[in-house]
Amino acid sequence: MKYAFFPGCTIAYWLPFIEKSIRLVSAELGIELIDLPFNCCPEPNTVRSFSSESWLVLAARNLALAEENGLDILTGCTGCLESLALAKHEIESKPENMEKVNQALESIGMSYSGKKSIIHMHQLLYDIIGIDKIGEHVKRSLKIRVVTHSGCHLLRPYNILQADDPEAPIKLDKLVEILGIEPLDYMDKTMCCGTGTRRANREASFAILREKMASMTMVEPDAAVVFCPSCFTSFESGQKIVNRMFGTNYRLPVYYYTELLALAMELSEMDTVLSGHRVKGPLSAISPENRNLNQTVQS
Amino acid sequence: MDLNLELARIIEEARPCFQCGICSSSCPVYRVTPELNPRLAIDNLIQKNTIEPSGREWACALCLMCEQRCPTGVSLAHILITMKNISAQRGGAPSSVIEAIHSLLSLGVIAQSSGLEKKRSKYNLPQLQLPDHDQIKKLLELTGAIDILESHLKMEEIE
Structure with missing residues (x-):
């Protein structure tokens, strides 16, 4: 399988260790990732809110670039998934939009016809590769308890994305279970992490995060597991700001799903990946050398 | 973008709303601040046929829970985005x-x-x-x- 890889600004610029884990896991599963000069997806809370027309045409440039290369797009960011999938829907369901974006694309020597699709890592792993196949690659049971948070833009709008149940998502729980992890049920599982309103109302955004952290920590998990880089940053870095603003004392480690998968697969370079975390988690990378050492001690 | 045309379009889109309020009770922003009340934003739009220059629509986190739950299928996210587009054209983007x-x-x-x-x-x-x-x-x-x-x-x- 081969995809045009769309890391998205947040992963590529701020969370490169997440990108590394996606590339490590993809290589192990035989997925080839092709890098293309994509622009910002564009981000809905800024660009689409500013001008829907600019949003649609810039998204069309990304879709056209993938089409030019004969590839479907694979992204690790739920915001990029939603933006591109929604733009694709807007363009392909309305002939006037198809005409409008092609007029604009013509000025930069590009065109779009709507043959290629866009999926998220979550969909690739659960819907295309499947739990059983992933299980075959698991070498180490991770044995922690977690709360999962799929991310608003993976779940809604459901009629277009159809990734998981928008009110009661279960697939990410199944994906962690196959790694030996226990997913815990918790209140407000589908509630927003607060990122979406951060630019417009900083205080409200961290108050939302406070509510979400309260729900997550109530069931005493070892960590939170996400599939969205903005949610990752919101939880991992944002909890310190919540602590300062509201006098709380949260210290919850956060993992992006492919990091856990890479750990369970015992892939190398995971020490470096985990060194990118600001809140140190309960899991460490076991290098093959250490593993041999452990076995020697046990025998 | 024709502002009047867009405004007329979202007023029509908002029309099926019967003010049940499930959007507001599902809104993470409204949960922590009265600044953004989706139900009232829709009510203002229908009653006054205009968008007030308060800029409150920019606080929408775009989590889409409101339109997920709306019993009449009103796309509040689309309405709020169009309100922001209009606000931006008037020079009101944050x-x-x-x-x-x-x-x-x-x-x-x-x-x-x-x-x-x-x-x-x-x-x-x-x-x-x-x-x-x-x-x-x-x-x-x-x-x-x-x-x-x-x-x-x-x-x-x-x-």
Whole structure:
């Protein structure tokens, strides 16, 4: 399988260790990732809110670039998934939009016809590769308890994305279970992490995060597991700001799903990946050398 | 974008609303602040046929739980986005959004990071492929984003 890889600004610029884990896991599963000069997806809370027309045409440039290369797009960011999938829907369901974006694309020597699709890592792993196949690659049971948070833009709008149940998502729980992890049920599982309103109302955004952290920590998990880089940053870095603003004392480690998968697969370079975390988690990378050492001690 | 046409369109879209309030009780922003009340935003739109210059619509987190649960299928997210588009055309986008658009214009992306290559090379990642900056500028020009940016600069001068 081969995809045009769309890391998205947040992963590529701020969370490169997440990108590394996606590339490590993809290589192990035989997925080839092709890098293309994509622009910002564009981000809905800024660009689409500013001008829907600019949003649609810039998204069309990304879709056209993938089409030019004969590839479907694979992204690790739920915001990029939603933006591109929604733009694709807007363009392909309305002939006037198809005409409008092609007029604009013509000025930069590009065109779009709507043959290629866009999926998220979550969909690739659960819907295309499947739990059983992933299980075959698991070498180490991770044995922690977690709360999962799929991310608003993976779940809604459901009629277009159809990734998981928008009110009661279960697939990410199944994906962690196959790694030996226990997913815990918790209140407000589908509630927003607060990122979406951060630019417009900083205080409200961290108050939302406070509510979400309260729900997550109530069931005493070892960590939170996400599939969205903005949610990752919101939880991992944002909890310190919540602590300062509201006098709380949260210290919850956060993992992006492919990091856990890479750990369970015992892939190398995971020490470096985990060194990118600001809140140190309960899991460490076991290098093959250490593993041999452990076995020697046990025998 | 024709402002009056867009306004008329979202008023029509809002029409099926019977003010049950499930949008507000599902809204994470309304849960922590009265600043954004989706039910009232829709009510104002229908009752007054206009968008008030309060700028409150910018607080929408776009989590889409409101339209997921709306029993009459009103797309509140689309309505709020159109309200923001209209607000931006009137020079009302928040400065943090303007910053992001400037970054998009100059870099083709909205993220900025010092020492990017060093950060990426720590993880042996390939060099990031950047879009042709002239193409992005051209598309932003054609779709009116540059004009909207300029209207914000004029607003700043007046203030």
